[in-house]
Amino acid sequence: MSYDSDNIFAKILRDEIPSIRVYEDDATLVFMDIMPRAPGHVLVIPKTPARNILDASPDQLLAVMGTVQKLSHAVMKAFDAEGVTTQQFNEAAGGQEVFHLHVHVLPRHTEVGLNPPGVMGDMGELQANAAKIRAALD
Numbered sequence: 001m002s003y004d005s006d007n008i009f010a011k012i013l014r015d016e017i018p019s020i021r022v023y024e025d026d027a028t029l030v031f032m033d034i035m036p037r038a039p040g041h042v043l044v045i046p047k048t049p050a051r052n053i054l055d056a057s058p059d060q061l062l063a064v065m066g067t068v069q070k071l072s073h074a075v076m077k078a079f080d081a082e083g084v085t086t087q088q089f090n091e092a093a094g095g096q097e098v099f100h101l102h103v104h105v106l107p108r109h110t111e112v113g114l115n116p117p118g119v120m121g122d123m124g125e126l127q128a129n130a131a132k133i134r135a136a137l138d
C-alpha cells in the first residue's frame, strides 16, 4: 500500500483544512482529535509522509514517540489525569481510518471509560482543552 498525499492529515499539515493545533517541532505536529474519546484526546503525527508503522522510518518513529511522551506528560498535568492511553492502528484491518501515521494520546482517570467512537466534539470544548494542554507544555 502506498502513501496517498490527499489523506485528511496531509491536508491538515498543508493547512488546507482547519485543525486545532497544540504543539509542533521540526518533525512532528500535534492537534486535537475532532471526535475525542476523552477530554484532551490528541493525535501525534510526523510532518513527513508515512502511511503507518509498516512503512515509517526509524527516524519518523523516534520523533513521533518522543512527542508522544512529551504530550503524555502534558495531558497528565492539564487534566489532572491518573494515566494515559496511547493507541496506534495499522491498515483498515488493524482499525486504521486515516492513512497518515498517527498515535492517539488520551488522558485517563480511574474507572472512567472512553467516550463512544464517531461523536463530533464541541468546538468550544476542544479549543478550551487545547489551551489547557498548551499551558501544560509551557
Ligand code: 5GP
Pocket (backbone or CB within 6 Å): 008, 019, 020, 031, 032, 033, 034, 035, 036, 089, 095, 096, 097, 098, 099, 102
Ligand atoms: P484511526 O485511523 O486511528 O482509526 O482514526 C482516525 C482518527 O482521526 C479518529 O480518532 C478521528 O476522530 C480522527 N479524525 C478523523 N478526521 C479528522 C479530522 O478531519 N480532523 C481531526 N482533527 N481528527 C480527525
